[in-house]
Amino acid sequence: PARDAEALAAARNLLATGRIVAVKGVGGYHLACDATDSRAVAALRARKERGGKAFAVMCADPATAEQIADLTEAERTALTGPRRPIVLLRRRTRPGGPRIADEVCPGSPHIGVLLPYTPVHTLLFGLPGDPPGPRVLVMTSGNRSGEPIVTDDEDALTRLAGLADAWLAHDRPIASPCDDSLLRVRPDGTEQVLRRSRGHVPRPLRLPVPVRPALAVGGDLKNALCVGDGEHAWFGPHIGDLGDLAGLEAAARAERHLLRLTGVTPTLVAADRHPGYHSARLARRRADELGLPEPVSVQHHHAHIASAMAEHGLDGARPVIGVAFDGTGYGDDGTVWGGEFLLADYAGHRRFAHLAPAPLPGGDAAVANPCRLALARLWAAGLDWDPRLPSVAACSPEELGVLRRQLERGLACVPTSSMGRLFDAVASLTGVCHRAHYEAQAALELEAAAGEAREADTLAYPFGYTDGPGPLRCDPAPLLRALLADQRSGTPAPVLAARFHRGVARAVAEICRRARAATGLTTVVLTGGVFANGLLEDECAARLTAVGLTVLRHGEVPPGDGGLALGQLVVAAHERRRE
CATH class of the missing domain: 3.90.870.10 (DHBP synthase)
Known part of the structure; x- marks a missing residue:
């Protein structure tokens, strides 16, 4: 050589x-x-x-x-x-x-x-x-x-x-x-880290509340570990997905290296609450190896919100209105959450509002096929599968038949309130993306389309709001009806996408306004992987600020699952301290 x-x-x-x-x-x-x-x-x-x-x-x-x-x-x-x-x-x-x-x-x-x-x-x-x-x-x-x-x-x-x-x-x-x-x-010159790795780790983050020596293992996607002790926390490098042996071995090596660098000896392990996550099983195994009690299980979206709170130096004495939008997270009711408005501090959370759920036909298979998500959303809204719709045209007659029977019988159709899945569905309804070949492809392409028409007009599609027992429900059915009407009249896909983004931002501002009226809380946290969408994040922040709310957005800590472990760390430490 x-x-x-x-x-x-x-x-x-x-x-x-x-x-x-x-x-x-x-x-x-x-x-x-x-x-x-x-x-x-x-x-x-x-x-x-x-x-x-x-x-x-x-x-x-x-x-x-x-x-x-x-x-x-x-x-x-x-x-x-x-x-x-x-x-x-x-x-x-x-x-x-x-x-x-x-x-x-x-x-x-x-x-x-x-x-x-x-x-x-x-x-x-x-x-x-x-x-x-x-x-x-x-x-x-x-x-x-x-x-x-x-x-x-x-x-x-x-x-x-x-x-x-x-x-x-x-x-x-x-x-x-x-x-x-x-x-x-961002346009205001602040940075939003989307993947925190070389150059950023293992530089310590100062915590607003002291924690006992602890290890938080993060989630299964975009995995990054975090350890904490006293007033400091240290992230490990970006690992990626834990879906195979190579990923799990990489996480184990990263943990050993991080503990050696920081000198932390964990007395507590924290993990996501999802019972089937590889990361949760890893946490149980590590707790057993270290002779520690069972890991503290932290609800996924609570951890997202706590992560942003910790990054911004909040001590948790007063709750925040947490807006946690992502693709999937195990909910308190056993369904898939992801369009959440939680009143949260480090001690706990209460679900104030959420996106109205729709079936997720086939689970991960649906995620790779936004056209199926679109048809499931239409089915949940009571809207017809018009053969002229791009989402219908993208499916074969056989696929349509199987999907309809699956929805009618509720076979492998766990309900989801995921905002990420709604973005995927709208990407298909607008004709932007029907089949996804990598994570978040449909949402990224929808954001790109909306960017083309950002200044075309100021219209925003409406959501409906359903009060009743339990949390407020944010219903996308009116939005879907308005979008389909515009589409039939020949409105270009970028304009449809821009109006959808503005509609979501307007709904966020409206629900947070209602939360303030009900609780007196004035600080809003925007978190979760959907807020990697710069167009949506900027629009939400502008509308929330306009109604007098204080907005906290991620900076050094990623909004997606790469920042999850920090939230797990502070929530778990707070829980064990109370015990």
Whole structure:
């Protein structure tokens, strides 16, 4: 094998000729290719079986980044700062600049951009006098989709075989896997971290309430562990999904490394309340190994809200109005929650309102098929399956027949109040996305469509509100009727999507206004993976502020399940302290 300058020149030449190179960094291997070469990007996408999910790109320098994306001053500061995260930027093409292949981030107005953060990256792009190579590289984690990032050199040669055409390594061992962090910069210049990893961990977070030495294991998706002791908490790196042995082993290694770094010896373990989660079983096993009592089980959306409270330094003396929107979370009644308005502090929570539930036909199978979610929502609202609807047209007659019988008989149709699933359903009803090939694809594409028509008008689709025994129900049936009427009249999909986003934001403001009237509470927390949607988050914050409510949004701690463990930690510590 080539070494030193010869190896760098060979790698640069391979990239320039359309090959895929595995490049060793500080937290793991990347798979790299020329971001302007459509064939190379398509080959990498096919080899990783990535579907249409966007790739991030590494630019040789800030000047190159400015040729492919619009940068505000705050975005430039985030991009060039010492943490060197991936920053989501608005795409653009400047005359004479690199033209990024459409296959890098198909259908998205944004592109994830990062700059070199290791000497190998800088040398790979070349020093003055070196032969030229690509100035923009796709840099995606070195693994097969769904697996942890590869860190070991021997492992890389086997696990990345068939993905990479060549390997570029260095002689420093990687002690701990660590993916790149990901963030977006809001219009007001504040940052929202979407994946908290390299550059952010294990930097401590100061807690508003002291905790006993504890380990919180997070959830099954976008997993990240958290340990705490006294007034500080430390996140571990982003692990990803715990659906297989490799993910569970990666979580175990991350825990050992984090405990060794922090010196924390847990006297308490916390986990999600879902009885079937891999993370919950991991927590039970760890508690047994450590000779500790059974883990404290924390309700999923309560943990989301507590995470944001802790990040903002709230001591829990006064509850907040927590708006927790995500795809799935085990509810107190055994159903799937995800469109929740909870009155919460660290000691507990009360469900004030929620999205009206609809069947989730087939569970995870429905999540991959937004057209089925759309038809289930129409069925729950008492609306016909008009053959002219995009969602109906997307299904075969056989699929429609099975789905109708399934809904009529209630077979494998757990109710869900998930706002994430409503976004998926509307993505199909508007014709934006009927089949999802990666997580949150439908919602991302719906957000992108809405962004195209954000200034088209100011209309917002209405929700209905049902009082009665128990929590207030937020009913999307009126919204669906209005959307379908607009669609039949020829309203473009981006306008439909924008009106839907405004409708959700208006409903959030209305329910929080009612919560304030009923309780006197004035602080609202926006949390859960749905609030990674910048368009929705900004619209909700603006409407809530306009009615005099204080709004807390995530910054350093991700709004999705990557921030869940912090909430588990503070809730569990509070519960055990009371005991």
